[in-house]
């Protein structure tokens with residue numbers, strides 16, 4: 217969704233009064249009319265000036281999105297009264313998004329209300345409206361829905377925790393074949409497990425973070441990787457962890473417009489995670505390695521697990537050069553050693569992290585289990601106190617500047 221335009225404020229409206237309207241950006245559109253030819257419900261038309269979308273006819277099938285050569289088709293506004301065709305035909309630019317407050321946020325993120333709610337919950341630890349890094353690329357979202365999923369093929373599925381570990385965490389590679397499925401580091405995809413719930417309704421959609429860089433798990437191979445932990449009795453995680461090479465999977469998304477990798481090579485990125493929360497950070501690191509080899513910005517990762525054998529990607533992570541990524545592991549269940557959690561590790565190296573917090577180029581990303589938020593927050597507050605900084609002021613400043621990001625589940 218194009219959410220880069222400025223926002224005007226309007227009186228709060230109930231969510232039910234608001235709608236998501238599909239529009240086309242006349243400034244970028246090259247008038248090739250490919251979208252019009254793809255539009256089965258006949259919602260897209262044009263005159264000599266503009267290409268426009270009829271709100272009454274658009275069924276959000278998304279068939280027009282990926283063939284568009286410019287991205288001008290991927291524009292959305294939350295509206296109380298949809299823009300008419302006559303209005304759109306006069307535009308030289310798309311009007312700014314009106315701010316309808318909290319009620320609009322679920323619709324803004326997603327066409328599938330359940331995805332909006334999941335993301336809102338996952339980002340609630342941000343402590344306010346999450347904002348994307350200023351330098352992040354514009355993400356595509358909602359290209360594939362539950363009604364019209366992308367069909368991916370499993371290319372690989374292997375365990376990345378030791379055989380002796382209690383947790384079965386898997387690295388799963390999905391190929392999209394000829395289907396265009398553009399992603400950015402930090403985004404998630406939706407998985408719909410086959411079958412039905414006990415009440416006969418289809419299973420709820422589950423979100424999984426993308427663990428590969430935007431150009432694929434294998435460069436330019438149109439595939440993505442995921443890091444999935446098998447949850448006892450869990451529907452989707454067991455379905456995914458049991459997949460065999462060649463199996464077909466229904467995928468929705470991509471989702472997420474704020475928890476995104478900054479493109480700025482000078483950005484310092486502090487990544488704090490437990491378990492599968494490492495997935496987006498694998499993507500961030502790979503992006504830096506591939507696209508910004510000599511980036512002046514630092515990548516620092518705090519990664520907590522019970523023991524090395526429980527830590528996803530422990531072996532590969534140790535081979536990543538420190539010049540690319542500085543890793544700090546924290547283990548809480550090593551026999552005869554005191555328990556150490558990520559927040560303890562952060563406190564121990566506070567003197568190297570605190571100076572980074574002073575820089576306006578520094579971003580903090582927290583991802584993993586919901587339970588980690590409070591401890592990490594306290595550690596950051598302690599770190600600031602010891603270095604003449606006030607976390608109660610710094611945190612909201614970083615958030616409003618798109619530099620503080622939380623995704624926990």
Ligand SMILES: Cc1cc2nc3c(=O)[nH]c(=O)nc-3n(C[C@H](O)[C@H](O)[C@H](O)COP(=O)(O)OP(=O)(O)OC[C@H]3O[C@@H](n4cnc5c(N)ncnc54)[C@H](O)[C@@H]3O)c2cc1C
Nearest residue numbers: 338422423424425443444445448449450451452453492625
């Ligand atoms: C933004 C986001 C990103 C995420 N990224 C990842 C990721 O990268 N990797 C990852 O592994 N996970 C990720 N998750 C979590 C993931 O979406 C799932 O929540 C997780 O895999 C569990 O789903 P499941 O279907 O296996 O379990 P569920 O079927 O939802 O079950 C969860 C637990 O509830 C229990 N349960 C289910 N139904 C009942 C019932 N009726 N009564 C009692 N108990 C019940 C189950 O036994 C199980 O223990 C992410 C979540 C979000 C929101």
